[in-house]
Amino acid sequence: MKTQRSVLFSLSVIMSIMLFAVPLFASAATPLLESARVTNSNTVVITYSEPVYTSLNDYSNFTGGLYGASLSSVSGSGTSVITLSFAGTPFTSGATGGMNIASTVVSVSDGYNFGAGPITVLNGQSPLLSSLSVSSNDAGGTVQGTGDTISITFYTNEQVQNVAATIANHSVSVSGSGTGPYTASYTVESGDNQALLPVIVTFTDLSGNQGHASVTLGGNGNGPSIVSITSNANTSGALSDGNTITFVLTLASPVPNATVSGSYDGVPLVWSTGNGGATYSATYTVEPGNTMTSYPVQITGVTVVDPSGNVSAPGSGTDVEKTINTNSFTITMVTPVPSVVTTATPIFTFYSSQDGSITYGGDCASPVLSAIQGDNTVTFNALGNGTHSNCIITVTDYGGYASNVLTVPAFTVTGSNVTPLPITTTSTTNTSGIYAYKFVNFLGVGSTGTDVTELQQRLTVEGIYTGPISGYYGVLTQAAVKKYQGLHGLSQFGYVGPGTRAMLNSGV
Numbered sequence: 001m002k003t004q005r006s007v008l009f010s011l012s013v014i015m016s017i018m019l020f021a022v023p024l025f026a027s028a029a030t031p032l033l034e035s036a037r038v039t040n041s042n043t044v045v046i047t048y049s050e051p052v053y054t055s056l057n058d059y060s061n062f063t064g065g066l067y068g069a070s071l072s073s074v075s076g077s078g079t080s081v082i083t084l085s086f087a088g089t090p091f092t093s094g095a096t097g098g099m100n101i102a103s104t105v106v107s108v109s110d111g112y113n114f115g116a117g118p119i120t121v122l123n124g125q126s127p128l129l130s131s132l133s134v135s136s137n138d139a140g141g142t143v144q145g146t147g148d149t150i151s152i153t154f155y156t157n158e159q160v161q162n163v164a165a166t167i168a169n170h171s172v173s174v175s176g177s178g179t180g181p182y183t184a185s186y187t188v189e190s191g192d193n194q195a196l197l198p199v200i201v202t203f204t205d206l207s208g209n210q211g212h213a214s215v216t217l218g219g220n221g222n223g224p225s226i227v228s229i230t231s232n233a234n235t236s237g238a239l240s241d242g243n244t245i246t247f248v249l250t251l252a253s254p255v256p257n258a259t260v261s262g263s264y265d266g267v268p269l270v271w272s273t274g275n276g277g278a279t280y281s282a283t284y285t286v287e288p289g290n291t292m293t294s295y296p297v298q299i300t301g302v303t304v305v306d307p308s309g310n311v312s313a314p315g316s317g318t319d320v321e322k323t324i325n326t327n328s329f330t331i332t333m334v335t336p337v338p339s340v341v342t343t344a345t346p347i348f349t350f351y352s353s354q355d356g357s358i359t360y361g362g363d364c365a366s367p368v369l370s371a372i373q374g375d376n377t378v379t380f381n382a383l384g385n386g387t388h389s390n391c392i393i394t395v396t397d398y399g400g401y402a403s404n405v406l407t408v409p410a411f412t413v414t415g416s417n418v419t420p421l422p423i424t425t426t427s428t429t430n431t432s433g434i435y436a437y438k439f440v441n442f443l444g445v446g447s448t449g450t451d452v453t454e455l456q457q458r459l460t461v462e463g464i465y466t467g468p469i470s471g472y473y474g475v476l477t478q479a480a481v482k483k484y485q486g487l488h489g490l491s492q493f494g495y496v497g498p499g500t501r502a503m504l505n506s507g508v
Contacts, residue, residue, distance in 0.1 A: 031107045031114045036099075037124025038065070041090035042294070044099075044121055046082045051108040053077050058105050059084060064097025066121060068495055070446030072294060078108060087294035088445030088478065089494055093128070093158040094205060097121045127203060127211035128157045130179075133313045134199070134223060149187045152199055155180035160203040160211070168197045224304040225252035226315030231299070233322040236479030238402075240325045245284045247299055247317065254278040255306045262302030265291050265324060280304070286324055293324045294445070294475055295494075321482075323475045329353040331395050331403045334375055337411040344382040348393075348408055351375050356397040359468035362390030364408060369471075371395045387412045396470050439504050444495035447473040455496065458504065459484060 032049035039045045044066070056074050072087040103116035132154040150167060156179050163174045167186035176182030188197070202212040226249060233245040249260065249271070256277035262269050267290060269282035298320050304312040335349035348364075352371045358378070360366060368378040380391075389410035395403040437454045441447075452473045459465035459480045464487075467476035478494040485492045488503050496504070 030112050031105065033101070033114075033119055036119055036121045038091050038095045038097075038121060039124040041125075042086045044084040044086070045124065046084065046101075048080045048082070048105075048114070051078055051080045052082070052105050052114065053108060054082055054105045058102045059099055060102070061100040061118070062097060063099070064121070065091055065095030066097035066099060068442070068444045070444065087475070090295055091125075093125055094123050094207070095125070096123050096207075123205065123207040124209060125205075126209045127160050127205040129201065129211070129213035129314070130155045130157045132199075132201075132213065134311070146188055146190045146192075149185055150197070151183065151185040152201075153181050153183050154201060154213070155182070156203060156211070158205055160205050163201070163203045165199070165201045167199050168192045174201075223310040224255045224258060224306050224312040226250075226302065226304060226312050227252050229299055229302060229315050229317035231317060231320050233296075234319040236321050236476060236483070238323045238325045238475065239286050241286050241288060243286050245320065245322070247282050247284070249280045249282075249302060249304070249315065251278060251280075251304065255304065257307050259305045260302065261305070262299065264299045265293065265297055286326060288326060290324065290326050292326045295478070296320045296323060321479055329395075329397065329403050331371075331393065331406045333406060333409075335377075336409045337380075339410075340412050340414060342413075342415045344384070344413060345379050346383070346411060346413070347377060347379050349375055349377045350393060350406055352395050352403065354395070354397045354403075356395040356403070357470045357472050359394045359396065359470050361392040361394075361405075362408075363388045364391035364393075383413050385413050385415070394468055396468055396472060396474065402468060402476075439496065439501045442495070442497060443473055445473055445475065445478055452477065455481075455504075 031052050034047040034049055036044060036046045054074060054077050056071060059071055059074070062069050062071075066086075068088065069086040069091070070088045071084055073085045074082060075085070076082040098118055098120050100118050101114060101116060103113045105114035106112065107114075132152065135151050135153075137149045137151075152165070152167070159178050163176065163182055165172050165174050165184045167184065168188065170186060172184045172186050174182055174184045182201075184201075200212065202210070204210050229247055229249045231245050231247050233239070239245065245264065247262075247264070247269070249262075251258075254275070254277035256273065258273070258277060258280070260271035260280045260282070262271065262282065264284045267284060269284060271280045271282040273280050298317050300314070300316040302315045304315075329352070331350050331352045333349075334351050335347075337346040337348050352373060354371075355373050356371050358366070358369050358371050358376075363383060365381045366378040367381070368376070378393075387410055388408075391408035393406045393408065397403075437458070439451060439455070441451050443451055443455060448471055450471070453469060453471040455473075456465055456467070456469050456471075456477060459477075460469065462484070464483050465477065465480035467474075467480075481496060481500065482492040482494045484490075484503075485494075485500055490499050490503065
């Protein structure tokens with residue numbers, strides 16, 4: 001009996017241990033997709049059911065409004081909210097599309113893989129007011145006095161619904177549909193603060209995203225009129241830390257001592273007047289922490305308020321062609337080529353602060369075309385006897401931004417019997433001088449290979465492209481393609497589609 005009781009006691013202990021151990025082993029589950037939305041002109045936010053580990057290579061096959069986009073970075077790995085940032089042509093308002101997610105997305109808690117396959121990307125961008133104008137039935141005097149009727153007209157950047165408006169804190173009826181025009185009016189009452197009448201409009205797009213805008217009216221109701229906003233950044237290229245853009249706002253008639261409100265790249269601008277109030281100017285400076293852009297960003301939503309409190313319709317500019325590179329980087333020499341070498345293929349080591357593609361110049365070239373962040377050792381192609389003093393190296397990162405030009409210190413090759421390898425390209429011309437290479441593939445930001453090299457060489461010959469012949473389609477190539485398209489009467493999309501390809505292949 002003693003032995004039997006001992007056995008029963010042992011079994012009871014084991015069962016108790018098993019029961020208490022169950023909660024320690026949570027059941028594993030595949031991460032689920034809760035939502036994927038385009039949240040602004042170059043961002044998609046994906047929400048998973050739980051924190052996941054993910055990387056750039058997990059997302060591909062972009063379709064619909066995302067077609068042709070180039071994924072540049074992924075952030076949020078280790079959390080349930082993942083942000084995908086894209087380079088190239090910005091997504092339009094209301095953009096939707098699709099993409100493929102690989103099974104290499106894994107749960108942080110249990111290592112289970114996401115169920116790979118295509119997903120639908122919804123519109124998550126808030127609709128915006130593209131213009132707002134104000135008028136009154138009183139042609140002069142105090143047009144916001146008792147009995148005066150104020151009318152507003154506005155447009156939105158995409159189709160909206162559930163449009164509502166308040167004027168002087170009173171709800172008013174709004175008419176209109178689609179993107180506008182929408183109109184509303186209100187007759188000023190004696191109890192209103194006639195010096196400051198707020199106007200607020202709200203709306204939602206067809207995907208349910210909310211938008212709103214507001215202005216405060218005052219004075220005589222005759223707001224300033226913006227004719228144009230121009231910049232000095234109207235040629236292709238990239239701005240880095242310390243570089244500036246100067247904007248000039250021109251009014252239809254001078255308004256001295258006006259207050260101008262406007263920002264660029266998320267940075268509020270300080271505007272100063274000139275020409276008796278006919279123009280106002282402001283300068284934007286690239287600084288660490290500013291938003292990096294892989295495509296030219298235009299200034300929008302600038303308003304002018306005169307001393308009486310009258311507000312202009314929002315103004316915009318369209319001529320900015322430069323991008324912003326807040327991650328400017330450098331390359332520096334680590335180990336030079338000895339001043340005298342007896343090998344035809346000397347070795348050179350340099351440091352790069354970013355990954356990218358290498359471009360060589362002068363006498364030197366190398367089969368090593370990719371740089372990593374850190375030390376890079378390259379072996380130059382065979383060189384002939386003599387002094388080589390014109391060798392240079394640049395690195396272009398995968399956003400299309402170039403480093404400084406690194407000059408290789410002069411060195412002399414002696415005792416070499418090797419015939420130098422010629423530096424050649426695959427470019428060809430026919431006997432009439434017309435460029436003969438035929439383009440057959442879609443090319444856009446992120447494309448690489450021979451087609452891109454040929455495109456860059458072609459546009460260089462035509463004096464349109466001035467960047468490195470890197471074989472990588474970055475923002476410099478995109479800007480040059482836009483110029484080519486503009487010169488040939490094509491839509492300036494910045495990528496090589498059927499129309500641009502046909503024009504290139506025609507030899508024109």
